[in-house]
Amino acid sequence: MSDNKQAVVEIDRSAYDFKDVENEKDFYRLKEGLNEETVLKVSEEKNDPEWMREFRLKCLKLYNEMDMPDWGPSVEGLDMDKISSYVRHKEDMKGSWEDVPEDIKNTFERLGIPQAERESLAGVGAQYDSELVYHNVKDEVAAQGVIYTDIESALRTEYADMIKSHFMKLLTPTDHKMMALHGAVWSGGSFVYVPKGVKVDIPLQSYFRLNAAGAGQFEHTLIIVDEGADLHFIEGCSAPKYNVANLHSGCVELYVGKNARLRYSTIENWSKNMYNLNSKRAIVEENGIMEWVSGSFGSHTSYLYPMTILKGDHSKMEFTGITFAGKGQNLDTGAKVVHQGVGTTSVINSKSISKDGGIGTYRSSVVIQSSAKKAKASVSCDSLMLDSISRADTIPGMDIRTDDADVGHEAKIGRISDEAVFYLMSRGLSEEDAKAMIVSGFANPVSKELPLEYAVEMNNLIKLEMGGH
Amino acid sequence: MNKNLDMRVNVLPALTYNFLHVNDSKIKEDSVGIDFLATPDAENVPEGVTVDRGVSYKEAGKLFEDAKERINVDLGIPGDPNGDTSGRDKAQAIRTGMGIDIENLMLESGALTDVFTVNEGVKTQKPIIIRYNLADGAGSLTSQIIHAKKDSEVTVIMDYTSERNASGFHGISTRLLAEEGAKINLVKTQTLGDGFIHFDDIGGACFNKGAINIVSLELGAKKSWNGCYINLCEEETQFVSNQGYLVRDSHTMDINYVADQRGKKTDVLMNVKGVLMDKAVKTYRGTLDFKSGSSGSVGDEQEDTLLLSPDVVNRSMPLILCQEEDVEGRHGATIGQLGEDLLFYINSRGIDEKEAKRLMVRAKLDSVARLIPDPEIAEKVQYYISTIV
């Protein structure tokens, strides 16, 4: 029985954890360390316009002046001198799947990416280490005027000004040390523009794979959903496990126009040597809607708090997230929201599970500025402790500056009830299955927000983490 | 004696985003005059309770120093939350909500401690009352220890008051030890004048089945700090707190309450009800800390804040830290105006909006005020509330 279980675990894990046959001669790898030389080298690789090169150097300077925050998980194991900021395959990005280099193609095939594209996506981008290796949008979506490409290419098109006026304007290099780092060495990622009134019926997806050991991935995602438009964007992340630290410090900037809606879903399953110090921020105009769905399963250490600025009157935000902290993981996740407009609404629903010595921290802030009359905010966070060697901490903050607001907060912490397990066992389930079922049920509010195939993937991840089958 | 105060107090047990400005609070005041270092006479001290007056702060703290290992018992696996700040106050004889800077101030200033010892098995009937009637311009720094021995029970009311327009400085340190099966009921009422700077720092520990029950009403003073740290270090210990506050004008109120749950089957209930008016600024930190080994424990924290002006600032930090599977923790907060549905219900009985608000402010604070076990002080406090709303 236990042998069998072991085998199942290994097979499942292999879905993400396989290493590609490293063929180093096919890859260009920037030497480790962060200094003016390496930053200029990235800039040269990217063929940056002048302003971008200057920007990178400015960011490096800021990075050197700033400290890591004193409140989060330790990042002692992360040594920038051992991280290569830029790794790419020697072949260029392809618009056609057939032309993607064989080794990379195999990796994404094993992750099921091209299949998902054929079946249910409007467009797909795939990033391998520091560069996008593949980008494609369905013809009918492109015909609506939807732009989905890498930022570097877009910088050489009519959208160059749009990018320049939005790039790192919402999340600026002065926000925190990791954003300064990002600004200095960013590479890859996507630019999405959905024109006025265009509703993209099926999701766009980006998949990020960090394959090189001791490397950093710093992709930049810039999405502009214009007035009345509608988009669902999905992001998936994975990496094989190495014994050295890897770093992911992406930056996601989302602009949601008047009456527009953007749903941003993430299933993050980085390997457990990853420092995932990621930043995401959205600004929402009048009547716009921002929806976040976030599943955090991987990484060694995470700092992740998608932030929403409800600028326009009656704009809305909904955050649904789950974090599963297992052995060796310190996942510090949550959400931030700032209410500025009149009648703005935010709903945060968070679930977290801690097991096998994992540390799960829910951290949030709800700020209601004095201009946000008739604002409504509700936060609900539930934590589940699966044993007594783990941690589950809830650190929410609220700052309310008008009386004409309605703020509710509810937090609960607890365990799987013995009665519930007994009840399921009395119906014939093994104890392990009973617990896995209860945890899946606990996660259900999140999985039901995901497209079916991702919900299935998430449930598989939960089962895997639960050690069941 | 004149002192320059520059203290960092009410440090959040686990730090968070700096932009929220909730990680700590600063007491920074230049040349504060301090003339009184002794606690006023206590009334109704019954038989079975001994009072050692004017003991030095350090000497009095030996009670906790000697029990330090017992209080800080490590029952399980060590492990800290992200942003942990517990190291900061390790030197304290017993941790207090406001922290080590207050202890240092008491030591430096030579504050004197009155030690109330309740003998084994003694259950006092009438509350002991300590009244501070502070004159305009008064500066006082005083300290008490309430030590309830095995199976005893005591109630102590500390009432701080002055003329409405008086100014001054008032700092209090109250440390509590409830031994096996003992119960300490501590009631604090503060109706100081609008020019007062006031802090009230509490630290306590409960041994086996011991209980601490705190009722606090903070209604006056222009700047006010409250801290409370209760160690529930042994089995079936209990901490119940009921706080009420009213902050108005440009007054500020800063609170840090921590329940450190280490023993098995500990039980915590923290209720906070507050009203903010005018340009009031308030920060509330409330932490349930389920340490490893606290299996079977429960903790419940509820904060209700009524906001009555568009210019108030309300910050709330309700933390639940947890390192134990078999616990149940909950926190709820409601912050805002009077609920629309409730307002309609009251309106439908013929009471207009203004009157309904007045009624609700009084109801909120009265529900705490009525827990004061002395009718005269309860009435005084209720009258004070009625003159403001």
Added chain:
Amino acid sequence: MSEQSLLKVKDLSVAIDGELPILHKINLDIKPGETHVLMGPNGAGKSTLGYTLMGNPHYCVTEGNILFEGQDITELSADKRAKAGMFLSFQNPYEVPGISLSSFIRNASHAQTGEPIKLLAYKKALKSSMEVLSMDEEYADRDLNVGFSGGEKKKSEILQLLMLNPKLAILDETDSGLDVDAVRTVSKGIMEYQKKKDGALLIITHSTRILESLHVDYTHVLVKGKLVHTGDASLVDEINKSGFERFVSESDAE
């Protein structure tokens, strides 16, 4: 009938927060001393009508108006309607910690009359009303509705009705969730109100239990937001026997 109307509802249509209308062109005429019953299946909009008549800001009048003693009160806030002599007994009364039932009623009486309340007389009246409702005296000093059972909450509402003595009382599902004994006690309270004064009643209910011992003048049937039928007390018995089916199919046939 020359007698002046107490409550006159003219072509009243109601919606919640600008959404689709829930009530369509309701007409009602209640004279002093009359007892009207409003019945209908779940979801017909009965409680909406009660809330609207009392002025809950959540419900918007999109058409028509409400007259009380000849005055248009459509735009008045709830406290002004209460002062004019209206009362609504809530289906789910609110819990208000920190204020006792007794002091709440005293505050409300004072707000309505503007007169100082004579404490002794007030206490006596409260005691006798509580006796009618078989309420334990200690409830007077308990916080308003806090920790009250379902039955006690309903009694607390009827107690307020007796003490505030309105000209028109609207009772919203006062019998729901009550056992037989509690229904009887609550009915006793309502009868007390009927006999004490020329008080009118609008009883909103979906069952007929509470009506068994009460005198009824008119019965209205509300289906899908429309008043589809008005009859006398005998309609209650008919509904008791055969339910709302006839009215529902009639309304569907329209």
